[in-house]
Amino acid sequence: MKRKRLSLALLIWLLLSGVGVTALFVSVGKHLAETFNTDARILHRVLSQRMEQQEAVLNAVYALERQGTGTAALGTYLNTLLRPYPQVVAVERCTPLGCQVLGSPTERPPRLAAALSAASAVGWPDDGGPLYALSRGNVRVWVDARRLTGALDSEAAPLSYTLFRPQTDTAIVAHTTTENWGSASTTLHVEKILGTALQPFPIRISRPVAWGSWPWLGSVLWTLLTAGLSLLVWQLLEARRAAQRALLDERVRAGGVVEAASEAIVALDEDHRVTLANPAARAALFHPLPPGTDLRAVTTFQATLLQAPFDAASFWDSPQPTSLPEGLTLLRTGAAGQEAVQVEGSLAPLRGAGGELRGRVLILREVGPLQRRMLEHLEDGERRVREHEEMLAHVSRLSTLGEMGAGLAHELNQPLTAIVSYGQAAARLLDEPEPDLERVRHAVGASVTQARRAAQIITRLRQWVKRTPSQSRPTDLSQATENVLTLCRADLNRLGVRVVTSYADTPLVRADPVQLEQIILNLLRNALDAVQDTPDPTIGLSIALDKQGWILSVRDNGPGIAAEVSTRLFTPFTTSKAGGLGLGLSLSQTLAQGMGGDLSGRNADVGGAVFTLSLPRLMMEAASD
Secondary structure, three states: OHHHHHHHHHHHHHHHHHHHHHHHHHHHHHHHHHHHHHHHHHHHHHHHHHHHHHHHHHHHHHHHHHOOOOHHHHHHHHHHHOOOOOOEEEEEEEEOOEEEEOOOOOOOOOOOOOOOOOOOEEEOOOOOOOEEEEEEOOEEEEEEHHHOOOOOOOOOOOOEEEEEOOOOOOEEEEEOOOOOOOOEEEEEEEEEEOOOOOOOOEEEEEEEEEHHHOOHHHHHHHHHHHHHHHHHHHHHHHHHHHHHHHHHHHHHHHHHHHHHOOOEEEEEOOOOEEEEEOHHHHHHHOOOOOOOOEHHHHOEEEOOOOOOOOOHHHHHHOOOOEEOOOOOEEEEEEOOEEEEEEEEEEEEEEEOOOOOEEEEEEEEEEHHHHHHHHHHHHHOHHHHHHHHHHHHHHHHHHHHHHHHHHHHHHHHHHHHHHHHHHHHHHHHHHHOOOOOHHHHHHHHHHHHHHHHHHHHHHHHHHHHHOOOOOOOEEEEHHHHHHHHHHHOHHHHHHHOOEEEEEOOOOOEEEEOHHHHHHHHHHHHHHHHHHHOOOOOOEEEEEEEEEOOEEEEEEEEOOOOOOHHHHOOOOOOOOOOOOOOOOOHHHHHHHHHHHOOOEEEEEEOOOOOEEEEEEEOEOHHHHHHO
16 A cells, blocks of 8 residues: 555656646747747847838938939948948949949949839849849949848847848858857747838748757756655655554554443533443443433432432533542442442543533442452552662662763763764865865864764763772873864854963873863853853963962853852752753862862853863972972
8 A cells, every 4th residue: 555655656746747847848948939039020120120221321322313413422422321331332323324333332343234223123143142232213222231130149049040032042141150059959940021122031040949958957956846845745644644543543542441441431422422331331330321322311320318419410411520429329220120339430521622512421430349449559558668669769770870871971972073073074075076185184083082082981981980080190281271172163163252372381280181171171162152142252261370289261251150050050950051951060070179179160250251170280390399
């Protein structure tokens, strides 16, 4: 069944992916076609305008020539008129005796065999080149079709186009884009007629569509997105089915509990009709209690002579949970006749989510068996007391073990976090095209160092459990402080914390290096937590010598120590941080005292908090002084 559902989900994903990718390709194809049609219309409109400009030049010169304007005046006029029209290469005045160039030609136009006419006409040289002539009366305007289409390409997607002579397949000019399209997926094309009466030249416009123009990346992303959504929906449906199965199982278990209960349990609807009855209820009432039975008709309660009369109507219709009066008896009729048994129990309403009454549940139990069970419990009382005492001792041991586990988790958190950070840094460096092996080696070495540190912490905790002395040796307090700063450098940089240090020369103390660094690390972490929401966060670390020995002070400009915890600062499980264990300072003070020193904390006069770690001077150092 699960395989079928998975196959159905896969099929739905394939359909969604196919529909989405198809819609995406259709949309992009439509956009490409619309863009091509827009560029083609622009090209058609511009060429039509230039054709009209050429005809305007022809008509202007024809009008001047009809007015009898001289050749020199026409030449001067044409030198100015033709500058905006590079496609007009020459203007001639032609008579039956020959043609005379009036404009400033860039090349000598060929001769036309066609006779001059008063009507406008287009003439084509016999060589089939790009030149053609517009004639009206004695005026002839020569046009170079190659210059008609200059600087018309769309920069985003160039067009290819070919201009033909009317009613022929002879190309006047052809332009093919120089864009390197490679293998085109398809080619868009359209044919139009230039919109002038004198020059209705056909033009064929095309544009290749490269493979890269299609939404391949979008299709892949859509496919991945639909795959993720399909997987999520499938997981949600599976979770829903699992929840339904769990609910069904829970109902079955609840029904089993009701069936197995020794008390008589009867569920009723709003009209006191039976909806569910367990075997104990059928046995207690001497009735099969099929669903739909009115329980009031088969159940009779009777008060004793020493009790007030029992109000059955108020009991059955009470809107609140109601207990049966003490000493009440139940009358039942069996094979041996009618008998009365003392019972206790209650009737409680069952309400829906909106508070409406959905039914009631009646619970009954015979008092006789209950009294016998109470006597049995009293007889076992002494035994349970002894077991309880043993349990308390066991809980005490578990509590101690829990504190030890919390301490272990607290101490191991920092080196393990550092191992993860260095490991992630090494992985990112190795993913670079040219990995910096020296930095990778440094990150791996730092991970190894922190792993050894974690191992040493476990060793120290095991020794602490065994009550073995710590491994004290001459230790440089400033070097231990720098080691901790290196460990926290990433967090310091991330939070933009400014660190100010001031160390005395060679502050040697006799201490366990791992325990010492754990104390400093805990103090630095507390300072980091204190300044993370402070403008210009600053942490100061200083080492100085006084009559008590070496003093390491850790200062911050955070909010300081709260008054409610200042008197219990080093009490276990005292913390002002959300989610804190309250063991860091307590363990740190214990470690410091184990090395012959102490740890204290207070609010600084200028704001923030300052924690002071004092350690005795190394004996040989003190002797040299």
